Amino acid sequence: xxxxxxxxxxxxxxxxxxxxxxxxxxxxxxxxxxxxxxxxxxxxxxxxxxxxxxxxxxxxxxxxxxxxxxxxxxxxxxxxxxxxxxxxxxxxxxxxxxxxxxxxxxxxxxxxxxxxxxxxxxxxxxxxxxxxxxxxxxxxxxxxxxxxxxxxxxxxxxxxxxxxxxxxxxxxxxxxxxxxxxxxxxxxxxx
Amino acid sequence: xxxxxxxxxxxxxxxxxxxxxxxxxxxxxxxxxxxxxxxxxxxxxxxxxxxxxxxxxxxxxxxxxxxxxxxxxxxxxxxxxxxxxxxxxxxxxxxxxxxxxxxxxxxxxxxxxxxxxxxxxxxxxxxxxxxxxxxxxxxxxxxxxxxxxxxxxxxxxxxxxxxxxxxxxxxxxxxxxxxxxxxxxxxxxxxxxxxxxxxxxxxxxxxxxxxxxxxxxxxxxxxxxxxxxxxxxxxxxxxxxxxxxxxxxxxxxxxxxxxxxxxxxxxxxxxxxxxxxxxxxxxxxxxxxxxxxxxxxxxxxxxxxxxxxxxxxxxxxxxxxxxxxxxxxxxxxxxxxxxxxxxxxxxxxxxxxxxxxxxxxxxxxxxxxxxxxxxxxxxxxxxxxxxxxxxxxxxxxxxxxxxxxxxxxxxxxxxxxxxxxx
Numbered sequence: 001x002x003x004x005x006x007x008x009x010x011x012x013x014x015x016x017x018x019x020x021x022x023x024x025x026x027x028x029x030x031x032x033x034x035x036x037x038x039x040x041x042x043x044x045x046x047x048x049x050x051x052x053x054x055x056x057x058x059x060x061x062x063x064x065x066x067x068x069x070x071x072x073x074x075x076x077x078x079x080x081x082x083x084x085x086x087x088x089x090x091x092x093x094x095x096x097x098x099x100x101x102x103x104x105x106x107x108x109x110x111x112x113x114x115x116x117x118x119x120x121x122x123x124x125x126x127x128x129x130x131x132x133x134x135x136x137x138x139x140x141x142x143x144x145x146x147x148x149x150x151x152x153x154x155x156x157x158x159x160x161x162x163x164x165x166x167x168x169x170x171x172x173x174x175x176x177x178x179x180x181x182x183x184x185x186x187x188x189x190x191x
Numbered sequence: 192x193x194x195x196x197x198x199x200x201x202x203x204x205x206x207x208x209x210x211x212x213x214x215x216x217x218x219x220x221x222x223x224x225x226x227x228x229x230x231x232x233x234x235x236x237x238x239x240x241x242x243x244x245x246x247x248x249x250x251x252x253x254x255x256x257x258x259x260x261x262x263x264x265x266x267x268x269x270x271x272x273x274x275x276x277x278x279x280x281x282x283x284x285x286x287x288x289x290x291x292x293x294x295x296x297x298x299x300x301x302x303x304x305x306x307x308x309x310x311x312x313x314x315x316x317x318x319x320x321x322x323x324x325x326x327x328x329x330x331x332x333x334x335x336x337x338x339x340x341x342x343x344x345x346x347x348x349x350x351x352x353x354x355x356x357x358x359x360x361x362x363x364x365x366x367x368x369x370x371x372x373x374x375x376x377x378x379x380x381x382x383x384x385x386x387x388x389x390x391x392x393x394x395x396x397x398x399x400x401x402x403x404x405x406x407x408x409x410x411x412x413x414x415x416x417x418x419x420x421x422x423x424x425x426x427x428x429x430x431x432x433x434x435x436x437x438x439x440x441x442x443x444x445x446x447x448x449x450x451x452x453x454x455x456x457x458x459x460x461x462x463x464x465x466x467x468x469x470x471x472x473x474x475x476x477x478x479x480x481x482x483x484x485x486x487x488x489x490x491x492x493x494x495x496x497x498x499x500x501x502x503x504x505x506x507x508x509x510x511x512x513x514x515x516x517x518x519x520x521x522x523x524x525x526x527x528x529x530x531x532x533x534x535x536x537x538x539x540x541x542x543x544x545x546x547x548x549x550x551x552x553x554x555x556x557x558x559x560x561x562x563x564x565x566x567x568x569x570x571x572x573x574x575x576x577x578x579x580x581x582x583x584x585x586x587x588x589x590x591x592x593x594x595x596x597x598x599x600x601x602x603x604x605x606x607x608x609x610x611x612x613x
Contacts, residue, residue, distance in 0.1 A: 016460065020457050020459070023460050023463070027430055030427055030430035034430065050245055051239075054245055054248065055236060055240060057464065058239050058463070060460070060464070061460045062208070062467070072465060073206045074204065074207065074519075076202070077203075090204070093204050093205050096203070097209060099213070100209050103216055107228055111229065151233070154236055
């Protein structure tokens, strides 16, 4: 196993762990909302926290799914092809995932614009007024901190996806191919 | 060029979520609207910032917990009390238990996977043709996204910006109509197939089965009751149903094992992220729909064909049955709703709930038709029968479902009846 594959596997494990914890936290937060509301003491920040947890979970899970090639795809054509040609199509798919990941990485870099922010000595007010990029000044509605902390999932997602796509393209190994439907929810549940 | 790149990505086998995201990138590049690139990541993030979407992971969790807690078996036994002794009883049990399950699970594939593992071997053991047993189970799964809760209804509600709770209520009558039509089909098929007879259940066993199933019914009661009486939002009722599933599985059935929770959460992450990422990328794809004025252009063409809402619905049904054969239901919903919903509402005055139920029922039928019938392949995979073998006994059920679809398209009040009474 190459270093790239080892790193890739570690990152995928980290994403899975964090994503599963967030999935658990969503349930707890919504229950907390029901309980606090029923005793007449609603916590106003819970909804936004649950939504943010879901967004993070969605992108972490998407990155892992693309890593394992488990996303929903139309495979009607590739299934009809001879296996050698189908493998070539698989490389094209991996390349398309890589292109998406790299473009997204560039776009999030431009959006966060860290070098310009550094040139203003991390003064977010000066950065916003001079660049008209308000990423660092927008606040969350109820959570009490700046929204860019939540938006950090986008650079994280584009970085991990780039790593997964690079590994899938250049260190091919036996992983499941893209499937033409959502993974049946419970078909692996019972042994 | 945009259409060509869309078709290329789609048929090469790029994941559908990325087909949408990449096509949007190509569109921005070609149209020269580079300023859109600057808000691209934010738009992707914003696609998921919707409260209603929280229902997706939570309803998936309920399905997982219910399966772990032995609830399915109790519901099947409950159904057998009422129809077990009639000729072909097990086939009726299969359909009725599927109706109960549909009130808990919101996805056809998930329901066929759960029910298929139990009912297909059981029916085959009692002498039913294996293809027939698989077809009945697969048809039962069709009710899952129509009888609330429904994953498709949640996504439609979010896309159409209408109440998900009301969308669930709108699905009740069409779902029951589907169930009833399938029972009629089963009775008619009984004239041709030699159904095996079942032993009559004794009074003691019957009472025991009913008592054992009572805790399981708390789950659909929590979900539908919570929404119908305005006690909880669909999202909250899903979280409450998750708690109810744990209590039922632990206290009453003693089958739920907490050590299985981590594996369950990982499956939940994988399954829900696939849907959520699709919704996120649909948000950037929506730019193409808006900037290219696709609904307006299409509306002009459609209005030159007909001004009658029912004829429009029939044309829509034909188009969707075709699309549903090629594309996964959730992906198709995400692609179609932003284009066709504005036309349906503004040009033909169709109620959005009516439109939603028709479109979802239609796409669900596509799940069981080749060449891209994902649920058909799930059923085939579980039973070991070929898709072609299943299709023959399945066809009468699909015809019945299309019949229900036409009736619902014709009579909108069947969908909106429960809403107007509120």
